[in-house]
Amino acid sequence: MEVFSAIQWIQFVMATLSVIGSSSLIAYIVFQNIQKSPEIRPLFYLSFSDLLLGICWLIEALLYGTSVVNKDIVCYNLQAVGQIFYISSFLYTVNYIWYLYKELRMKHKLHGQSTFPPVIDYTCQVGQIAIILSSLIPLLLMIPVFCLGNASECFHNFSQSHRCILMYSPPSAMAELLPSADASVCSTLYFYGLTIFLASFLLSLLTIVVLLIQAQTLYKKFVKSTGFLGSEQWAVIHIMEQRVRFYPVAFFCCWGPAVILMIVKLTKPQDTKLHMALYVLQALTASSQGLLNCGVYGWTQYNFYHLKQEARRDADTQTPLLCSQKRFYSRGLHPLESTLAFATSTSTIL
Template sequence: MAEMDVHSVLGLNMDSGSMEDAILNNATIADSWKGVYLTVKWMQVVTTLFSILASVAFIVYAVVRRVVKSAEVRPFFYLTVSDLLLAICWLIGAVVYRKSVCSRNPACYNIQAVAQMLYISTFFYTLNYIWELGKSLKRKLDNDLHKITSTERNIGRAAIILSSVVPAVLTVPTLYFGNKMECYGNSTHPHSCLVVNAGSLVTLDPQAYTNGTCKIIHLYSTSVFLCVFFLTATSMLVYVCVALRGYYTNDKGWTAINVMKMSLLLYLAIFFFSSVAAALLTILKLFDHEEKNELYKVLYYIQAFTAMSQGFLNCLAYWFIQQRLQCLNENSSHDMGTQTPLLSSQKRQYASTQIATNCALRPDMSSF
């Protein structure tokens, strides 16, 4: 009688046979994905460690050399700090991961919420750095390296502050109402702490929530992630296209133009490389909650590698660009001391070839 009462209260009109089949079916599906989740976990551990090491190396160097306040270094410094915090958060998620969880796990819910906040923060910091990079490189092209107005400084400081404040404000409802209403959803699922949930928290099926508020929180957090991604992606594309168009119309130094193109396009490529898989998975989960499609496995592997590598790739790109700029400065100084000056067109040709031939990628940290 007690069992029948429970079933009647829950509104379940399922016989014992169908219940057993459903349980076995769910168990079979879970077992088939355990290998995927375990692989994602170790990929997450390895890639986050690389990002942490690269980010810490740059942060320590920037602090020791006291270049954090530099107009060119400061935006990238804060981007690196944000990448570091994100990598640490996802490393914690991989450590907390278990193959099976027998009880509701609010820790994973909060880890994913904080990770999403930091992930969004990296979007804003990347946009800010690309914007600052374009202005800085334009000043170098115009031979006006020291012309930074107080208005530009104030805008830069405000952008850095807002890049952290806005994601935090957007995440407050998810953390506050989610914990108050215990909107942990399917946080009992084995992969609830892994990066595969970036953008959609730990929810597989919104119907698992017991009240409308939790469904709204899930939809809110997912919408915030996608809106911020498309907003920052569109802004970066528009800015880079406008900037490159302006550089093409300027006939001062082909080598400088090549460096500008390379730096802007490189950071833009890293942004899309690190975030497209997460955005695509978030969109797919809005329409397919069961994750039975084999496409999920491919995207999980891609996301575990790309999203986790963001900090490492950003630091690598920064070092690469600084080496190119150092080579450009060395070639310019050498050309100025030449007793037989070349024609203007020959100088541009000579400088562009020197970058490719004589400027090897030397591990000279002074370029930072």
């Protein structure tokens, strides 16, 4: 069908852009030699997972429509490997947002003139354990799909024509005519993989929403605080809060259409126009996670440097009296602007 040919090319283009985006972010982190930083470590693994997932999407798009030996086996196992990577990306996204929230919370406690070294050590240890589990759990969950699926030859038990470009191909209606395939095992594995995908997404989304609400509450406390913070400290806090907001948006934009498609396919297995529209939307979004994550990080980094330079310029060119007057008149402005003005005035006075 022409729709599936279009989906192939959309997936090819978006997967290529995702590979470029995640590779660029990895190269930046390695070049800056910040991959061992507690904040950057989960982002580095998230980007690496996005890179491997993008490569899987790219290979699948290239295989579609070609006559390769054992293509069915390759496509089946590529789908299973891809599921490992996107469940890992779910967990790494949660891990990264959790760390940003903990850093925001730690800065708020330090702002209250309290120090908590044991808490900092505990956070680092929990973060390291979470990174290991984010790689180990998806692999363990997908072992039955690899072992039982290949043993039962489930690559014969699904609609093969579009396997390489669709995340989940439902069991074929002709499966019972294939004596080499165990239809019951393959159908069970299909719904098992679908359940794992939906459960991991929903749990990750719920955790992210909770962290987002907590981070927004902390940021409001920062804005209303009357303590003394430097302009660069406010820039760091603002950018961390932005990342806590934008990474969940990128996460939902990437995987929301795929989740909606899975739910629709469970209720209406036969392909309809709605299915086709969701197939196209999924090809546009699910393959672009590496690109979006790279874009969010690059945009927030640019804002950070711009905000920091602007605050420094403001501190260098204005007198303490003018800064205090600016703070008074800017109370009706955006909270971040008034906060930066106040932080700049205090740093100039000191």
